[in-house]
Amino acid sequence: MKALFIGGTGNISTSVSRLAIQRGVDLYLLNRGQRQVDIPGAKILTADFHQPGAMAGKLLGHTWDVVVNWIAYTPADVKKDFELFYGRTRQYIFISSASVYQKPPSHPVITESTPLYNPYWKYSQNKIACEDFLVQAYREHDFPITIVRPSLTYDTVIPTAIGGWTDYGIIQRMRRGEKIIVHGDGTSLWTITHAEDFAKGFVGLMGHQQAAGHAFHITSDEILTWDQIYQAVADAAGVEAQIVHIPSDFLAQFNEGLHGGLLGDKAYSAIFDNTKIKTFVPGYQAVIPFNEGIRGALRWFEADPARMQTSGADDLLFDRILEAYGKAFPL
Numbered sequence: 001m002k003a004l005f006i007g008g009t010g011n012i013s014t015s016v017s018r019l020a021i022q023r024g025v026d027l028y029l030l031n032r033g034q035r036q037v038d039i040p041g042a043k044i045l046t047a048d049f050h051q052p053g054a055m056a057g058k059l060l061g062h063t064w065d066v067v068v069n070w071i072a073y074t075p076a077d078v079k080k081d082f083e084l085f086y087g088r089t090r091q092y093i094f095i096s097s098a099s100v101y102q103k104p105p106s107h108p109v110i111t112e113s114t115p116l117y118n119p120y121w122k123y124s125q126n127k128i129a130c131e132d133f134l135v136q137a138y139r140e141h142d143f144p145i146t147i148v149r150p151s152l153t154y155d156t157v158i159p160t161a162i163g164g165w166t167d168y169g170i171i172q173r174m175r176r177g178e179k180i181i182v183h184g185d186g187t188s189l190w191t192i193t194h195a196e197d198f199a200k201g202f203v204g205l206m207g208h209q210q211a212a213g214h215a216f217h218i219t220s221d222e223i224l225t226w227d228q229i230y231q232a233v234a235d236a237a238g239v240e241a242q243i244v245h246i247p248s249d250f251l252a253q254f255n256e257g258l259h260g261g262l263l264g265d266k267a268y269s270a271i272f273d274n275t276k277i278k279t280f281v282p283g284y285q286a287v288i289p290f291n292e293g294i295r296g297a298l299r300w301f302e303a304d305p306a307r308m309q310t311s312g313a314d315d316l317l318f319d320r321i322l323e324a325y326g327k328a329f330p331l
Contacts, residue, residue, distance in 0.1 A: 012155070031047075063088050151193060172310060
């Protein structure tokens with residue numbers, strides 16, 4: 001199988017790239033060459049996705065069994081891909097997001113047939129528009145799409161709802177014994193998936209003859225409360241989490257990221273029915289529990305002091321919110 005990944009060296013896609021090569025995929029990675037990630041066996045094509053002319057030159061003479069765009073976020077992005085790969089690939093996989101599912105949810109269990117509706121987050125609205133364009137391209141032009149919707153998936157990031165991600169500051173804050181914020185009352189349910197588990201489901205869809213026109217989410221079956229998630233992060237850091245619960249509506253006032261990321265995603269429970277991916281990829285099962293996976297993530301950060309950096313912005317945001325909340329509700 002000959003596959004092209006546009007991107008392919010990010011938080012989720014690196015694990016997919018490595019597993020694809022282990023499974024014998026002839027893998028090409030097209031990116032700008034700005035990330036230093038070692039993926040032995042991959043063939044590197046250097047070009048900027050946002051410069052279609054340069055991309056077309058790099059891809060001249062190639063046809064593909066699978067094309068995956070890991071960095072398409074807007075309808076303009078997928079329209080460029082349609083123009084570039086129509087008639088030149090047997091499968092085009094679009095990386096959408098589980099945040100496209102109905103917010104607020106009308107049913108606690110999410111399946112691939114859950115309506116796509118998110119009035120809170122522009123990121124999710126753009127992903128829905130991308131899906132709409134690609135579904136139309138499939139119906140009208142037989143463009144062989146498969147849509148994959150990751151939920152909160154991690155490997156080399158700290159997957160907290162407020163703070164964290166690529167910034168190490170939340171770990172430093174926890175180790176200083178300072179207060180951290182958990183939205184709501186901490187009891188809403190969430191699903192976090194390790195990238196190595198996600199990769200097993202994803203690679204199983206690559207080249208799948210029956211996947212054309214279908215959408216899938218690929219998540220863990222482990223369901224945790226947000227308090228449990230933050231305490232697992234604190235345990236990995238060797239401390240006890242000093243949690244302050246603050247309503248999501250209050251938090252959403254502080255910046256657009258919190259407004260979209262909470263009201264458009266994490267403020268609601270997310271319980272995913274993985275029957276569909278398990279049907280198409282027999283044997284798929286997520287096996288890395290979060291309390292184990294987050295320890296691996298911190299080991300990755302701590303293996304290189306350059307990764308243990310913080311801009312200080314998260315600390316400022318925590319302090320600003322805690323001060324404002326404390327004026328109304330003394331902590």
